[in-house]
Amino acid sequence: MSGSGSSAPRRGHRHGQTSHAFDFPALPEAVDIFDTTLRDGSQQEGLSLTVDDKLRVAEQLDHLGVTFIEGGWPGANPKDEEFFARAPAELRLSTATLVAFGSTRRAGVRPEDDEVLRHLVKANTEAVCIVAKASEVHVTDALRTSLDEALAMAGESVAFLRDHGLRVFFDAEHFFDGYRVNPEFSLGVLRAAEEAGAETLVLCDTNGGAMPHEVEGIVAGVVADYGCQVGVHFHNDSGCAVANSIAAVRAGATHVQGCINGYGERTGNADLSAAIPNLSLKLNIRTIPADRLERLTPVSHHIAELVNIAPNPQQPYVGAASFAHKAGLHTSAIARRRDAYEHVPPDSVGNGTRFVVSEMAGRSTLAFKVEELGLDLDSEALGRVLETLKTLEHRGYHFEVADGSLELLLRRASGWEPDFFELESFRVIADHADEADGQGHPMTEATVKVRVHGDRVVATAEGNGPVNALDSALRQAIGSSYPVLAGVHLVDYRVRVLDTGRGTGAVTRVLIDTTDGEVVWTTIGVSENIIEASWQALFDSIVYGLVHAGPEGRSEAEER
Ligand SMILES: [Zn+2]
Numbered sequence: 001m002s003g004s005g006s007s008a009p010r011r012g013h014r015h016g017q018t019s020h021a022f023d024f025p026a027l028p029e030a031v032d033i034f035d036t037t038l039r040d041g042s043q044q045e046g047l048s049l050t051v052d053d054k055l056r057v058a059e060q061l062d063h064l065g066v067t068f069i070e071g072g073w074p075g076a077n078p079k080d081e082e083f084f085a086r087a088p089a090e091l092r093l094s095t096a097t098l099v100a101f102g103s104t105r106r107a108g109v110r111p112e113d114d115e116v117l118r119h120l121v122k123a124n125t126e127a128v129c130i131v132a133k134a135s136e137v138h139v140t141d142a143l144r145t146s147l148d149e150a151l152a153m154a155g156e157s158v159a160f161l162r163d164h165g166l167r168v169f170f171d172a173e174h175f176f177d178g179y180r181v182n183p184e185f186s187l188g189v190l191r192a193a194e195e196a197g198a199e200t201l202v203l204c205d206t207n208g209g210a211m212p213h214e215v216e217g218i219v220a221g222v223v224a225d226y227g228c229q230v231g232v233h234f235h236n237d238s239g240c241a242v243a244n245s246i247a248a249v250r251a252g253a254t255h256v257q258g259c260i261n262g263y264g265e266r267t268g269n270a271d272l273s274a275a276i277p278n279l280s281l282k283l284n285i286r287t288i289p290a291d292r293l294e295r296l297t298p299v300s301h302h303i304a305e306l307v308n309i310a311p312n313p314q315q316p317y318v319g320a321a322s323f324a325h326k327a328g329l330h331t332s333a334i335a336r337r338r339d340a341y342e343h344v345p346p347d348s349v350g351n352g353t354r355f356v357v358s359e360m361a362g363r364s365t366l367a368f369k370v371e372e373l374g375l376d377l378d379s380e381a382l383g384r385v386l387e388t389l390k391t392l393e394h395r396g397y398h399f400e401v402a403d404g405s406l407e408l409l410l411r412r413a414s415g416w417e418p419d420f421f422e423l424e425s426f427r428v429i430a431d432h433a434d435e436a437d438g439q440g441h442p443m444t445e446a447t448v449k450v451r452v453h454g455d456r457v458v459a460t461a462e463g464n465g466p467v468n469a470l471d472s473a474l475r476q477a478i479g480s481s482y483p484v485l486a487g488v489h490l491v492d493y494r495v496r497v498l499d500t501g502r503g504t505g506a507v508t509r510v511l512i513d514t515t516d517g518e519v520v521w522t523t524i525g526v527s528e529n530i531i532e533a534s535w536q537a538l539f540d541s542i543v544y545g546l547v548h549a550g551p552e553g554r555s556e557a558e559e560r
Contacts, residue, residue, distance in 0.1 A: 025220065025252045030286035031279055032067040032200075034169070034231065034257040035272060037303070038083075039070045039101045041263035047307050051082050055090055057306050061260065062096045064299040065288035066272070068169075069096045070129060070257075075119030084123040095289070099169065100125045104132045104157035107145040111160035120161065127167035129202070130157055134189040135178025147185055151192045158196035169255075170198040171233060176210045179218055190226060200229040200255050205244065208237025208267065212247040223252030231255025234270045236262060241270035246278055249285065256287075260303050261315065273300045274316045277349050297350035298518050305515055310492045317349045320520065326356040326365075326400070356400050373407060375414045385413045396498045396507045396526040404514070404521035404544040405537075411547070418543045421478050424449040424456070428466050428531050448473040452481050467493050467512070467534045474542060488516045488545040490538075495530065512537040516545060 038054050041047070049057065054072070061069050071087065072080030087098060100123035105114035112118075120128045132154040133139050139150040154170070161168045170193040178186040190201045203219065215232075223230050232248040232255070234241040245256050256279070262271030273296060279285045280293055300318040304311040313321040323346040338345075338353070346352050355368045366386060370377050377385065388409070389399060399406040408418070426448045433443075446469035447460045459476035463469030471490060479485055492513035497506050510525045510533040521544050525536025 025223070025250075027283055027285055028249065028252065028254045030254070031249055032229075032231070032255045033272060033276060033287050034068040034070065034099070034255060035061050035066045035096075035260060036070040036101075036233075036257055036269065037061070037259040037261075037263055037307075039072050039080075040233075040257075040265075040269055041259035042072075043265035044263045044268065044309075045265070047263060047309060049307060051079055051086060053306055054079075054083050055086065057303055058087075058091055058093070058096075058098070060299050060303050060306070062091075062093045063292075064260075064295050065095045065292040067096060068099050068127065069093070070099045070101050071125070073101045074123040075102050075116040081119070081123075084125065088124065097127055098125050099127045099129050101129050101131070104130055104153040105160070107143060107149050107153060111156050114157075117157060117160055121164045121166070125166075127169065127199075128161055129169040129171055130161070131171040131173050131204075132157070132189055132193070133174065134172035134186045134204075135174035136182040136185045138174050138178070139185075147188075150185075151188055154189050155192035155196040158193050158198045162197040168193075168198045169200045169202055169231065171202045171204050173204050174206045175203040176205045176215070176218060177207065187222070187225075190222065194226055194228050198228060200231045201226060202231035202233050202255065202257060203248070203253075204233040205235055205241075206233075208235030208241065210234065210240065210244055211238065212240055212243045215244045216247045216251045219248045219253050220251035229254055231257060233257040235264060236267040236270065239267070241268070242274045242278065245270045245275045246283070249279060249283070261300055261309075261311070261318075263307070263309075271315070273318045277317050277344065281344050281348060293348060294350040301515070301520060302517055305491060305517060308491075310513060311520060317344075318351060320354070320403075322346070323351055324354040324356045354403070369406070370410055370414075373410060375410055377410070377414050381413055385410065388413075392526075396509050397524055398509065399524070401511060402522045402524035402540075404523040405540045407521075408523075408540055408544060408547075418547070420482065420543060420546045421450045421452040423539070424451060426470060426473070426535060428469060430466070444469040446470045446473040448477050450474070450477050452478050466531050467510075467538060470531075470535060470538055474538065478542075482546055482549070484549040485542070485545065488514060488542070488549070490541065491515050491520065498526075508533045510534045510537045512541045514541040514545060516548070519548075521545075 037057060042049055058069050058071065072083050074081045074084050084100060100120055102116045102120040105111045105117055133143055133150060136147060139145060139147055143150065158168050158170060172189055175186055193201060203222065219230065219232065230253045232245055232253045234244040245258065249256065256275055258270030258272040258275055260272050262268040276287045277293065277296065280287045297318040301311055313319045316322060323342055325341060355365050355372060363382060363386060366382060426446060428444060428446045431443045444463050444466055445460060446463065447458065448470065449458045457477040459473045461469055461472035461476055463472050475485055490512055494511045496509045498509055507526055507528050508530045512523050513520055523537045523540035523544060525533035527533040
């Protein structure tokens with residue numbers, strides 16, 4: 001730590017620090033959380049949002065309780081312009097403040113003549129965030145202008161926006177890199193913005209290469225020398241974005257930018273799903289409202305669904321595996337002392353403990369799983385389930401990754417049978433026609449015959465593959481009996497060919513991830529025939545959805 005001692009004035013109070021207290025400033029009481037999923041996060045490869053998607057993501061972020069939502073760059077594309085045009089009527093924010101993003105004026109142009117600044121004013125938000133080059137080399141090489149002009153661009157742009165009554169956040173781009181080479185210039189850019197009335201000076205690690213120990217020193221120096229709020233914006237190229245954010249807050253920053261689920265280009269932005277609970281639960285600093293921390297996991301998964309990217313099970317705090325415990329060795333120890341294996345109570349962030357069952361697992365793991373589900377299985381039944389699991393895993397099933405199918409298997413072992421619908425038969429036809437345009441047109445059609453509530457229903461649907469076609473046909477057949485299925489849909493489908501090494505040829509393992517918008521479950525099918533394997537996984541996926549689908553689904557499931 002360098003740059004400031006304990007004598008520098010600080011906001012806030014110290015919370016439960018036990019050592020090195022003389023070295024660090026007091027921790028702030030609260031930190032503003034600034035989410036940039038809709039702007040920086042949407043730079044991620046494969047992430048593309050419609051205006052409707054953006055409005056729904058913003059709603060979720062507001063529901064979570066972040067302080068600021070950066071909505072996009074109205075001057076840069078028509079989609080973001082439409083977003084800001086529709087937001088006032090269609091977005092009811094109760095906690096968050098919407099922020100429009102842009103850049104400083106161009107070199108040699110008056111602010112009032114600058115397109116980007118004009119768009120920012122037109123976006124009609126209470127606050128804006130503008131980015132300025134804060135590194136000498138980027139000014140001379142990329143901008144090809146003088147350092148004096150760069151300072152003027154920063155100051156005049158902030159002043160112009162302030163004159164229009166806007167709150168201004170100032171992103172100092174490449175700040176940490178620039179500071180290493182020419183600190184005087186990088187700090188000068190901040191001074192120009194501060195003097196012109198910026199509310200927050202945001203130090204950006206644009207290429208994500210910074211390390212926590214240097215961040216601490218640099219941020220502490222800025223906090224000591226500037227009167228306005230200091231914020232940070234880290235990219236994760238060194239895998240340190242969250243750690244850097246924490247280091248910056250310990251050094252006095254009170255505004256943290258990042259993205260829910262760490263979305264962003266390359267390796268992403270600081271993951272707010274980890275930064276928020278780290279700050280709230282570990283450092284005792286107010287971020288989102290305390291009673292909303294338990295919304296973290298559902299919101300993280302809901303947004304993953306909206307942006308159509310499968311959630312990472314190993315994501316800290318909110319991942320499906322974050323509190324999953326495998327193997328029989330320490331399961332009984334977990335039951336006695338959960339905190340020995342869980343760094344925070346899982347429900348504090350809306351997640352839950354999960355016991356993972358595999359062929360490696362002993363009886364005790366399975367018994368915990370059964371208890372977790374609230375099922376009643378005696379020791380004899382438990383023994384039979386263990387045998388069944390072993391046999392199935394030998395055939396290629398992998399229940400460790402298929403929590404949905406495992407649950408159904410355990411429910412069945414307790415005497416339950418699903419009777420939401422009864423399959424009579426299904427058929428899948430795949431066609432490939434080469435048409436006059438020389439393009440191949442593969443088409444898959446599925447027909448499903450089922451009995452539902454005593455009626456025989458036959459439904460046919462097309463799809464771009466067997467799972468898609470079967471899913472559509474099944475939904476057509478039973479959808480009107482179970483309207484809840486409209487909110488349940490498949491998010492991922494994975495196929496793996498397994499060589500069982502038993503001379504019987506390869507078998508196919510199909511895994512399907514399904515969501516109801518709140519939770520994701522995985523189901524499995526294994527067969528020598530890919531369509532049969534797909535059907536098994538699909539059947540479990542739908543049945544699981546119905547078992548957990550509120551009163552109508554649940555009561556039917558539990559009546560027997
Ligand atoms: Zn960025």
